[in-house]
Amino acid sequence: MAASFLIFKGGKMASPRVATVMKQGKWTPWFYVLPALIIMTVFIVYPMINTVGLSFLNKDSSASAATTCVEGEACWGALENYRYALTNEINTSTPLTAWNTFWTSSYGNTIKWMVFMVAGTVIIGLVFAVLADKVKYEPLAKSIIFMPMAISFVGAGVIWKFMYNYGTSQVQIGVINAVITALGGKAIPFLSQPILNTFMLIIVGVWMWTGFCMTILSSAIKSIPEEVIEASRIDGATEWQVFMQIMVPIIAPTIVVVITTMVINTLKLFDIVYVMTGGNFGTDVIATRMYREMYSSYNTGRGTAIAVILIILIIPFIYMNIKRFIQQEAIR
Amino acid sequence: MFKKSKFWAILSVVLVASMLLAACATPAPTAAPQPQPQPAPSDISCEGVTAGDQISMLYQWSGQEEERLNAILKPFVDACGVAIVPEASRDQALLDTKVQAGTPPDVVFWGSTQLKQYAEKLVAMDALGVDAANYADYWKAMGTIDGKLLGLPVKADIKSIVWYSPKAFTEAGYTVPTTWEELDALVEKMVADGKVPWSMGMESGDATGWTGTDFIEDIILVKQGPEYVDAVIAGTTPYNDPGVQEAYEIYGKWAKDEKYTIGGAAGTVSTNFNDAINKVFSTPPEAMMVKQSGFAAGQITTTYPTLVYGEDFDFFQVPGVKGLQGGADWGMAFSDKPAVKALFAYLASNKGGEEWAKVGFDLTPNKAGTTTYEDASLAKKAEMLAATTGFVADIGDAIPGFGVTEFRGVTDWVNGGDLAQILSTIAAAQAEGTK
Numbered sequence: 001m002a003a004s005f006l007i008f009k010g011g012k013m014a015s016p017r018v019a020t021v022m023k024q025g026k027w028t029p030w031f032y033v034l035p036a037l038i039i040m041t042v043f044i045v046y047p048m049i050n051t052v053g054l055s056f057l058n059k060d061s062s063a064s065a066a067t068t069c070v071e072g073e074a075c076w077g078a079l080e081n082y083r084y085a086l087t088n089e090i091n092t093s094t095p096l097t098a099w100n101t102f103w104t105s106s107y108g109n110t111i112k113w114m115v116f117m118v119a120g121t122v123i124i125g126l127v128f129a130v131l132a133d134k135v136k137y138e139p140l141a142k143s144i145i146f147m148p149m150a151i152s153f154v155g156a157g158v159i160w161k162f163m164y165n166y167g168t169s170q171v172q173i174g175v176i177n178a179v180i181t182a183l184g185g186k187a188i189p190f191l192s193q194p195i196l197n198t199f200m201l202i203i204v205g206v207w208m209w210t211g212f213c214m215t216i217l218s219s220a221i222k223s224i225p226e227e228v229i230e231a232s233r234i235d236g237a238t239e240w241q242v243f244m245q246i247m248v249p250i251i252a253p254t255i256v257v258v259i260t261t262m263v264i265n266t267l268k269l270f271d272i273v274y275v276m277t278g279g280n281f282g283t284d285v286i287a288t289r290m291y292r293e294m295y296s297s298y299n300t301g302r303g304t305a306i307a308v309i310l311i312i313l314i315i316p317f318i319y320m321n322i323k324r325f326i327q328q329e330a331i332r
Numbered sequence: 333m334f335k336k337s338k339f340w341a342i343l344s345v346v347l348v349a350s351m352l353l354a355a356c357a358t359p360a361p362t363a364a365p366q367p368q369p370q371p372a373p374s375d376i377s378c379e380g381v382t383a384g385d386q387i388s389m390l391y392q393w394s395g396q397e398e399e400r401l402n403a404i405l406k407p408f409v410d411a412c413g414v415a416i417v418p419e420a421s422r423d424q425a426l427l428d429t430k431v432q433a434g435t436p437p438d439v440v441f442w443g444s445t446q447l448k449q450y451a452e453k454l455v456a457m458d459a460l461g462v463d464a465a466n467y468a469d470y471w472k473a474m475g476t477i478d479g480k481l482l483g484l485p486v487k488a489d490i491k492s493i494v495w496y497s498p499k500a501f502t503e504a505g506y507t508v509p510t511t512w513e514e515l516d517a518l519v520e521k522m523v524a525d526g527k528v529p530w531s532m533g534m535e536s537g538d539a540t541g542w543t544g545t546d547f548i549e550d551i552i553l554v555k556q557g558p559e560y561v562d563a564v565i566a567g568t569t570p571y572n573d574p575g576v577q578e579a580y581e582i583y584g585k586w587a588k589d590e591k592y593t594i595g596g597a598a599g600t601v602s603t604n605f606n607d608a609i610n611k612v613f614s615t616p617p618e619a620m621m622v623k624q625s626g627f628a629a630g631q632i633t634t635t636y637p638t639l640v641y642g643e644d645f646d647f648f649q650v651p652g653v654k655g656l657q658g659g660a661d662w663g664m665a666f667s668d669k670p671a672v673k674a675l676f677a678y679l680a681s682n683k684g685g686e687e688w689a690k691v692g693f694d695l696t697p698n699k700a701g702t703t704t705y706e707d708a709s710l711a712k713k714a715e716m717l718a719a720t721t722g723f724v725a726d727i728g729d730a731i732p733g734f735g736v737t738e739f740r741g742v743t744d745w746v747n748g749g750d751l752a753q754i755l756s757t758i759a760a761a762q763a764e765g766t767k
Contacts, residue, residue, distance in 0.1 A: 059733070070763070091753070166602040168533075168595030168611075168618070189598035192747060278538030280743050281601070292538065297733035 048311070055081050055304040065301050081305035089284075104282035106289040109198050113205065113266040113285060120206035121262055122255065125213030129221055130243060132214075142218065146211030153208070157275030160204045164190040164276075194282040201283060204272050209265065213258050220254035221247060253324065260321045267314050286310050375683040376411040380670030383413030387671050390427060391441035392661070394420045400693040401441075407687060408678040414671045436666035439675065444662055444725060445732055447475055447482045455665045456480040460673045462680050466699045470723045475662060483662035484679055485697040486688070490658040490713055491625045491726065492550050492650045495609065495632070499644055500617055512554045512652035522620055523591050530586050531611045531619035532593040533603025534743065541739030543605045544583065545728050547623050548742065549657050550650045551579040558655030558722030565730045567766025571738075572755035580742075580751055587746045594619050600746050610635050613645055623650065625658075626694065629709050641709050655722025659729060660697060689714065737761035 030037075054061055056078045058068050069075035076083040089105035091097040102108045128145055132138045148156065165174030166189040172178040177187040190200045224247060232246050248255070270287035273279055279288040286306060294303030393401055398420055409416060419437065421427075430436050431450060440446070447454070457464060457480075464472060464481060475483050501508070504525065509515040522529040534543040552561055556575045563569035564576065590596030594611055595603060603611075609631045611618040622628065632645050639645050649656075663679055665672050678684045685698030692707045695714050702718045705711035717723075728735030741758040745751055 068764070070760075166595075166598060168599035168603055189602050192598055192601045194747070274538060278536075278540055280538070280540050280740065281747055288538075292736055296538065296736040299733060 051304045051307055051311075054300055055308050057301050059297075059299040059301050061300050068301070081301045082309070084302055085305045085309055089289075104194055106279075106284040106286045109283060110267060110269075110285045112198055113202060113269055114263055116199070116202045117205045117209070117266050117269075118259055118262045120202070121209045121213045122217075122258055124206065124210045125258070126217050126255070128210070128214045129218035130247070132218065133221055142211075142214065145214055148208045149211045151208070153271030154275050156204060156208050157272050160207075160272075161191070161276045164200060166190065166192070191277050191283075192281045197277060197281055197283050201272055201276060204276070205266070205269065208272075209262065213262065216258055217251065217254060220251040224250050253328070257321065257324050260317045260324070263317045264314055264321070267310065267317070286313075375681065376408055376674075377677050377681075378412035378674050381412045381414060381674050382670075384415060385413075385669070385671040386415045386417050387439055387675060388417045388419070388437040389439045389441070390419045390421065390430070390437040392420065392422045393441070397693065400691050403691045404684075404687050404693060405675075405678075407683065408675060412671070412674055414674070431666070438665065438667040438669065438672050440664045440666065441486060441661050442664065443729065444474060444483075444485075444660065445730070446664065447477055447662060449732075450664070450666075451477045451482060453666060454482045455668045455672075456482055457484065457676065457680075459668055460665060460676050462676045464680060466680055466682070466685055467697055468699070468723075470721075471660075471697050474660075474723070474725070483664040484676060485660040486663045486679060487693055488658055488660040488695045488697050488717065489626045490656045490695070490717060491546050492553065492653050492657045493626065493647045493713070493716075494621050494623045494650055495612060495628050495645060495647045496621045497613060497617060497644055498642070498646050500620060504620075506620075508648045509651045515651045519586070519592065528590075528592070528594055528619040529621060530593040531603075531608045531622040532587045532600045533595075533605055533608030533611070534600055534746075535602055535604045539736070539739055540601070541741070541743040542728065542735070543608070543624065544587065544600075544742035544746065545735075545738050546625070546657065546726065547587075548576075548579045548583050549724075549727055550623065550653060551582050552576065553653040553655055553657060553724070554650065555579060558724045561655075561657075561724040561727065564762070565725065565727055565766075567731075567762060571759035571762045572752070577751065577755060580745060580755070583742075584745055584751075597746050597748065601743055606631050613639060626709075626713055647709070647712075649716050655724055656716065656720045657724055657726065658717075659726055731762060731765035734761050734765040 056065050057063065058065055064078055065080040066075070066077045068080055069077075074083060074087075089101060089107075091101040103112075128142070132141045135141065151159070162173070163175050164177075165172070166177060166187055167173050172181050172187060174190075176190070181187055188196075191197050228250070229242060229246060232242050237245070268287055269285055270291065273283055273285050273288045274291065277283045279285075279292060284292075287310065290303055290306040290310065293299045293306060297303075391398075391401070398418070405416065408414075419426075424442075427436075427440065427442060427446070431453060436453070457475075462481075462484065464484070467485065471485050472481055475481050475485065496508075504522075504527070506518060506521070509518050519529040532543070532547070534541055536542060549561060552564075552575060555578060560569060560575055564571060564573075569575070586592040587600045588597040590599065593600055594608075605624070609622050609624055609628045612620065612622045613632055613636055628647075629641065629645070632639060633641075636644075663676065665676060679688075680698065682700035685696050685700030686704045688696035688698060689701030689704040689710075690706060692705060692710050695701075695710065695717055697717075699718070702714050705714050726735075728738045738758055738761070741749075741754045745754050
C-alpha cells in the first residue's frame with residue numbers, strides 16, 4: 001500500500017500541458033488499482049484486522065482474553081494472550097534460567113536463524129558469486145549451487161532428516177553418523193541434542209537458500225562496469241582490495257535487499273523445523289509455535305497473538321525492502 | 333465507465349462459476365436408491381424408513397477402513413434400502429464448519445470430545461429409541477453428558493498391551509508376566525542376561541512423545557487405577573500429583589537408560605515409534621518387548637510378512653493394570669429422521685455387533701460381537717475388553733488441546749529436563765483444558 005501511494009505522488013508530477021484526452025482525473029488512478037485493492041482487502045487487510053481482533057479473545061473466540069487469567073498470577077487483561085506469547089517460554093526464577101531458557105525459546109531460536117542463516121547464505125552466496133565469475137564453467141557451478149532451491153522445504157527437511165538420522169543399532173542409516181562411526185567415533189543425536197540441533201537445522205536452511213543469494217549477487221557483480229575494476233587494477237589494487245573497496249560498495253544496495261529478503265524468510269521459517277524436529281528438543285521458532293498453539297492446542301487467541309507479534313517483527317524489514325525498491329525505481 | 337461494467341461482468345461470472353464448483357462438490361450417493369424395499373430380515377428393523385431415504389455421514393475413515401465400514405453397514409443398507417451419502421475427512425474444521433453453518437451431517441463418527449463439544453446439538457440416544465443394553469456401564473458413563481447418552485461407541489482399540497516374540501521368550505526361558513512385580517523382575521532378568529528389555533522409541537514428528545504418555549498412563553493404571561485417571565482427566569487431580577510423578581519416574585528409569593531401552597535417552601527420543609515396533613521382531617531382535625496399541629500387529633506384518641501371529645509375535649495385557657486404556661470412535665446423530673433411528677438401532681443390535689466383529693474393524697464395544705471375531709488377535713483383545721471393569725481414555729486425547737503439552741513434557745523429561753518443572757507446566761495446561 002505504501003508503495004502505491006508513493007508511486008502516485010510521482011505520477012502527479014507529470015507536465016501540466018497535455019491534451020485534454022490525456023488528462024486524468026484525480027480519481028482515475030484509483031480505478032486502475034481497484035481490482036488489486038479489492039483483492040488485497042479481501043485476502044490481506046481483512047484477515048489481518050480479524051487476526052488482531054482474535055488475539056484479544058480466548059481460545060474459541062467466545063470471550064475476552066482477560067477471562068483466561070488465572071487468579072494469583074500475572075495478568076495483562078485483554079492482552080493476556082500477548083503475556084502468554086511473550087513470557088510463557090521463559091523461566092524467570094533466576095536471571096540465569098531466564099537467559100538459558102530464552103536461548104532455547106522460539107524467540108531465541110528465531111534470532112539464531114536470523115543471524116546465522118542470513119550470514120551463511122549471504123557470505124557463501126557472495127563468495128560463490130565472485131569466484132564463479134572468474135571461471136569458464138560458471139553456469140555449471142552456479143547451477144549446482146542453485147539446485148537445492150528447486151527442492152521443496154518439506155522435501156529438503158526429509159532428506160536431511162535421513163542424513164542426520166541417529167541409529168540405535170550397529171547399522172547407521174544416517175550418512176553423517178555412518179561416517180562418524182566408521183571412523184571410530186560415537187554416533188551423535190544431531191536433532192535431539194539441544195543447542196546443537198538448531199544449528200544443524202540452520203545448515204539445511206543455508207544449503208537451500210545460498211543459491212538464491214548467489215544468483216542475485218552474481219547478476220549485481222556482472223553489472224559493475226568493467227572500466228571501474230580495470231582502473232582500480234591499473235592503479236595497483238590487489239584482488240582483495242578490488243573486492244572489498246570496489247565491488248562490495250557498488251553492489252551494496254543489492255546486498256541490503258538480499259539481506260532483508262533473507263531476514264523475512266528466516267522470520268517466517270516453518271517447514272524445516274516442523275518436518276525435522278516438530279519443534280521438539282528446544283528447536284521451536286515463532287512460526288512453529290504459532291502453528292502448534294493454533295492447530296494442535298486449538299487456542300485461536302494465543303495462536304493469533306503470536307501471529308501478530310510475528311507480523312510486527314517482520315514489518316520493519318518489509319518497509320526497508322519497499323523503500324529500497326522505490327529508490328531503485330526512482331533511479332530508473 | 334465501460335471498464336467498470338466489464339469488471340462487474342467478470343466478477344459475476346467468477347462468482348457464478350465458484351458457486352457451480354461448490355455445487356458440484358456435493359458427493360453423489362454411493363448406493364442407488366432401490367425402487368422397492370426388500371422385506372426386512374427379522375433382526376434389522378426398518379420402521380418408518382422409506383426406500384431411497386438418504387443418510388448423510390461424516391467420518392475420518394478412508395481406503396480400507398471405509399471399505400470395512402461399508403461391509404458392516406451393507407446388511408442394513410440392503411434391508412432398508414437407504415442410501416448413505418458419505419464424506420471422509422480427518423479435518424475437524426470441516427465438521428465444526430458444517431455444524432456452525434447449521435448444516436451438520438445426519439450422522440457423524442468422530443472422537444469422544446465431540447460429545448461434549450456438541451452436547452446441545454446432538455440427538456440423544458433415548459430420543460432415537462436406542463436400546464443400549466449391549467454396552468458396558470463404563471461406555472455409557474463415558475458417553476453420557478448431563479444425564480443423556482449422546483452417542484454410541486462403535487470402534488474401539490486398546491492401548492494397554494505389550495508386544496513380544498513368543499519364540500524369543502521360549503528360547504530365553506522367559507514367561508509372560510501376570511503382575512507388575514513379575515514384569516519388573518523379568519525386566520531386571522533380561523538386563524542381567526545381557527538383553528535389552530524395551531524398545532521405547534517415541535519419535536512422531538510434532539506429536540513426538542505420545543507413546544511415552546501412553547506408557548505412563550498404563551503405569552498409572554497399574555499403580556493407581558482407573559478412577560485416578562478419570563480424576564486427572566476431570567482436572568480434580570492435578571497432573572503434578574505424586575501418583576503421576578511416580579509413573580514418570582518409573583518410565584524414566586527405563587526410557588533413559590541404554591541397559592533398559594534401545595539407545596538410551598537419545599534412542600528413545602529419536603527412534604520413530606514404528607521403527608521401535610520393528611526392532612523387537614528384527615533378526616536378531618534388538619529388544620524383547622514394545623508397549624504399543626493394537627495397530628502394532630499391522631506394522632509387524634507389513635514389515636515382516638512371514639511372521640505368524642501367535643508364534644512369532646503376540647501380545648499380553650500390561651500386567652497388573654486395573655482397567656484398560658484405549659480410545660473409541662463414537663457414532664453421533666444430528667438428525668432424528670427414521671433412517672437415522674434405524675441405523676442406530678442396527679448398530680446397537682446383536683446383529684450390528686456381530687457384523688462389526690466379523691468384518692474386524694478393530695473392536696466393537698457392542699457385547700454381542702465379543703465371540704464373533706474371525707481374526708485371532710482381535711478376538712484376544714476383545715476378550716480383554718470384555719473382561720475389564722474399567723476403561724479410560726487417553727488423557728492427552730480426553731482434555732481438549734492438552735495432548736501437545738503432555739507429549740512435549742514427556743519428551744523433555746526423557747531428554748534430560750527437570751521433572752518438577754515439566755509436570756507443573758503440564759498441570760497448568762491441564763488446569764486450562766479442564767476449566
